[in-house]
Structure formats: C-alpha cells, structure tokens
Amino acid sequence: MSISPTKLEALAIDGGRPVREKLLPYGRQSLDDNDIRAVVDVLKSDWLTTGPKVGEFEEAFAARVNAKYAVSFSSGTAALHGAAFAAQLGPGDEVVTTPLTFCATANCVLYQRATPVFADVCDDTLNLDPQEVRSKLSSRTKAILAVDYAGHPAALDELRQIAESAGALLIEDACHALGAEYRGQSVGGIADMTVFSFHPVKHLTTGEGGMVATNDAKLAETLRRFRNHGISSEARQRQQSGQWFYEMVLLGFNYRLTDIACALGISQLEKLDDNLARRRQIAARYNSAFRGEEGVIAPRVRAEVNPAWHLYPIRVESAKLRGGRSQIFRALRAENIGVNVHYIPVHLHPYYRDCFGYRGGEFPVAERAYEQLISLPMFHGMSDEDAEDVIKAVNKVLSHYYVG
Ligand SMILES: Cc1ncc(COP(=O)(O)O)c(C=O)c1O
Numbered sequence: 001m002s003i004s005p006t007k008l009e010a011l012a013i014d015g016g017r018p019v020r021e022k023l024l025p026y027g028r029q030s031l032d033d034n035d036i037r038a039v040v041d042v043l044k045s046d047w048l049t050t051g052p053k054v055g056e057f058e059e060a061f062a063a064r065v066n067a068k069y070a071v072s073f074s075s076g077t078a079a080l081h082g083a084a085f086a087a088q089l090g091p092g093d094e095v096v097t098t099p100l101t102f103c104a105t106a107n108c109v110l111y112q113r114a115t116p117v118f119a120d121v122c123d124d125t126l127n128l129d130p131q132e133v134r135s136k137l138s139s140r141t142k143a144i145l146a147v148d149y150a151g152h153p154a155a156l157d158e159l160r161q162i163a164e165s166a167g168a169l170l171i172e173d174a175c176h177a178l179g180a181e182y183r184g185q186s187v188g189g190i191a192d193m194t195v196f197s198f199h200p201v202k203h204l205t206t207g208e209g210g211m212v213a214t215n216d217a218k219l220a221e222t223l224r225r226f227r228n229h230g231i232s233s234e235a236r237q238r239q240q241s242g243q244w245f246y247e248m249v250l251l252g253f254n255y256r257l258t259d260i261a262c263a264l265g266i267s268q269l270e271k272l273d274d275n276l277a278r279r280r281q282i283a284a285r286y287n288s289a290f291r292g293e294e295g296v297i298a299p300r301v302r303a304e305v306n307p308a309w310h311l312y313p314i315r316v317e318s319a320k321l322r323g324g325r326s327q328i329f330r331a332l333r334a335e336n337i338g339v340n341v342h343y344i345p346v347h348l349h350p351y352y353r354d355c356f357g358y359r360g361g362e363f364p365v366a367e368r369a370y371e372q373l374i375s376l377p378m379f380h381g382m383s384d385e386d387a388e389d390v391i392k393a394v395n396k397v398l399s400h401y402y403v404g
Helices: 034-043 050-066 076-086 102-110 130-136 156-166 217-226 235-241 259-270 272-291 324-334 350-357 364-372 384-402
Strands: 069-075 094-096 115-118 140-147 168-171 192-198 210-214 312-316 373-376
Touching: 034 259, 050 069, 050 210, 050 259, 069 076, 076 102, 076 168, 076 192, 076 210, 076 217, 094 102, 102 115, 102 140, 130 156, 140 156, 140 384, 156 168, 210 217, 272 312, 272 384, 312 324, 312 364, 324 364, 324 373, 324 384, 364 373
Parallel strands: 094 115, 094 140, 140 168, 168 192
Antiparallel strands: 069 210, 192 210, 312 373
16 A cells, blocks of 8 residues: 555544445346346246246356256255255265355354364465365265355366365365356366345346256256255146146255346346356456555455456555454445455354354464455446545555554
C-alpha cells in the first residue's frame, strides 16, 4: 500500500465520511426480464414441479460443465447429502475433508452417520493439502471431499490419485466454483461427483437450488431416486405412460427442485459466461490494486487453474496492523463496504467441538488463515465504481492501521 505522508482522511468508524452512502453487499443476485418471463411462463403452465423444465435444466447444465449427467436438488446442501448417500457412506466410514469451508460440506457426512476427518489446507489456495490428506487415510476412508475454496479448484489430479489408491471416491464441493477450470477442463466432469449451489450469491441462482454432476450412470440413477423419496419413477413419466404403479426402492427425501426454479436456472445459465467474465474482470482489478501491497495478501492463483471467483478473500497481515482483522473488518463495514468472513473453520463450531472434542490448534494453516481473512464484495452485478469504492475503502482503512 502506498501510505500517503499527507493528512489521513478520517475513518467513518471514527466519525468521518464513509466511502459510500449505501452498503455494498458482499454478494447478490442479478435477474433480468428474461428470467422473470421464464418463471411466469412456468407459473401459467401445467407443471410447477416434476415437469419438463427439470430435465431441460439438468441437460443444459451437464453440457455446460462437461459431465454426462446432472441431477438437480432443492439446495447445495441437499445435493451434498445426495452425493454422500450415493457414495454409500454409513456408520464407521470416514471422509477426509477440509475444515475451511461452510459447515454443510462436513455435515453431509454426518447425515449418513459417517465421520468427517479433517485435513489441513495449503497456505496459498486454502484448499485441501494432498500431503495432509494422505496422512489422514485409513482402511475406513470411503471418500475424499474437496472444496474449491472461493472458486479456485482444489488439487484435483493429486486428490484423485490419492482417492484411487485408497479405493475411495473423490467428491468435489464446487459450490464456489461453477465455471472454474482445472488444467483446461470445467469442474463438473473431473471428480466422481461434483456438487454445485444456486444460492443467490452464486454464479447463477434459482433462489435455493443445487446440482450433482457425474459421469457415472449408476450414481446418477441413485441420486435421482434419493431426491424423490427413493421412488424408482417420476410422476410425469407415470402420467405420460398411463401408469399408477411405483415402488420405493431406497430411503430418500423430497429434495426436488421445482420447475419454477429450473426455468429460472435455464435462463440464468445463458448468462453464466458473461457473469464469469465480469467476476474475472473485478478480480483482475482487485489483484492489480492489492498484489504486492503492504499489510494485505491478495488471493493466490495456481498456474493450472482458471478460478470462478465466487469470493475475493484477502488476508490482512495482523502483525503489521494495529487492532488486527476485527478492527479492519469493523472499519470497512463503517465505510459501507459489506465485507464478510469465510469461514470459521468447521471443527471450531460448538457442535463439532462437543461431538469430536476439538479444542483449536489441530489445523494450524486453516486456523491462522481464518484469523486473517476478509471477503471483499464480489458479484457479477458490481459496477466499476463499486469496485473502486472497495479499493478506496481498503486503502483508506489500511493506511490508518498500518504500523509496518
Ligand atoms: C462450500 C459450500 N458448500 C455447500 C454450501 C451449501 O449450499 P446451499 O446454500 O445451496 O445449501 C455452500 C453454501 O454457500 C458452500 O459455500
């Protein structure tokens, strides 16, 4: 950061004028008239759920992520549960996963009464460290569950090799990474199952929604049944063939995504490439503002990936700043920059502490990163002025707290 020797502008937290009048959120959806029309058309049709839009969305999505099959779910969390079920997780099984993620990643293992085994992350990408994963394998390891933190794909080749040698499945939680590429290939067709979320802060939204992509026909069939009570056929198939008979073949849930949501998803998917391009532009602007600056570490990108930039998490170098991350966070919020923190490491949540006895200190890389992380606003609807406000506010705040 270029620390100006001239008099510093008063921070909003100290009663000065904020950089923005109105809060800029860290993420939000963008919807246009075509999206609204697509939803209204479904509302006027015969099928609000289990209708034709579901398969249409799934096919278009599978084609976009270069996977043979895509199975929609009512949320990313439900999709993770589906993947955990299809991986046949059960009591006694272990799944190696990252602590630096949203709790839903690890919770899906618990839904199946299996055990999440955390492994620490790499300091540069904050994704699972393959060496650490190797050290956590046991004869009970049934899957490796990687997260593409912030939209930067995990070390998928290494993790796949480790999974194969352990006789385990590789499941990728790509809820941050729709549209990301790893060695030139879209995430979605690389792991055994890849899970996506369509929450409003994501690259495309259906309100709530999720998807599992896979190249395995058997897994796809299990996923389809699981999200529909474990029933072996769907209502529309039965209506079309004049049949009433159905059988429940496994214990599933109602995790269906409605036709209303799928119509929105189809319309949003058409804009995915533009949305990704815009996020990459904003990331490039942030990178040029923050890379090499004092007091802050910009996210690092490995050569083999093209990230999807769900988040733009900076790390503040607390030792060089008065007050540390919490103070910087509060000061940025006062400037009306809607910063956030991703994530409190999962093992530090009271539920995980109580169930597994974690005390903190088990995963030093993830825990140190957590103490430093601040997610800056990042969404495809941001204007250039919005991005400049963020940069101005970060520089303003760091100038005040930087002690070198
Ligand atoms: C890494 C990760 N996994 C899973 C989820 C859960 O997705 P959903 O909110 O669609 O249930 C999220 C949600 O943001 C997430 O960030």
